[in-house]
Amino acid sequence: MDLQDQLQNLFPDHKPSEAKEVSEELNLWLQDDPLICKYEKRKGKPITIIEGYTGANSDFKQLAKEIKQLLGVGGSFKNEQIIIQGDYRDRIMEFLQDKGFKTKRVGG
Template identity: 70%
Template structure:
């Protein structure tokens, strides 16, 4: 008997909500028609990747930024409707966004 079965015995009226978001986290993020622009720059001699051009809610863009930083295991920030990722991760970011259903445009280099 696992933990879920034990909890069902203790709380028979409770409805489990675990199967709602198993298909991925894109269900809460709005997909747009225009491509997200993926740029590469060097600031103070260090490479960074900038994502801009998202027209949805800022909360969705913040969720996307957090997910990208977690998957790539790098630092970054969200400022002025732009996601700034430390390092040159254009190829990896573009594949992650394409898997989620976004269209991405590579700019520079």
């Protein structure tokens, strides 16, 4: 007896609906200038900074959220920069290039 049968026994009047796939693909502003992805150390800890986005701040904040979820790390959006905890330049640049952005590596 699978889960659907068990649910049908518990709720005989309920008719299951088909699952809808929700695509949350954003239409971000793709620019001609590359996003700058640089590495710094602040208070002895490594951080990755992404800057140079010319679109809307809300799009850049959404991009920051997606990057943080992808990497499973903390970070913030301040002064039109995305600040990610740790040195993840390679993975971030690969993610941005998959999204269609041009990137430039700075700082080593």
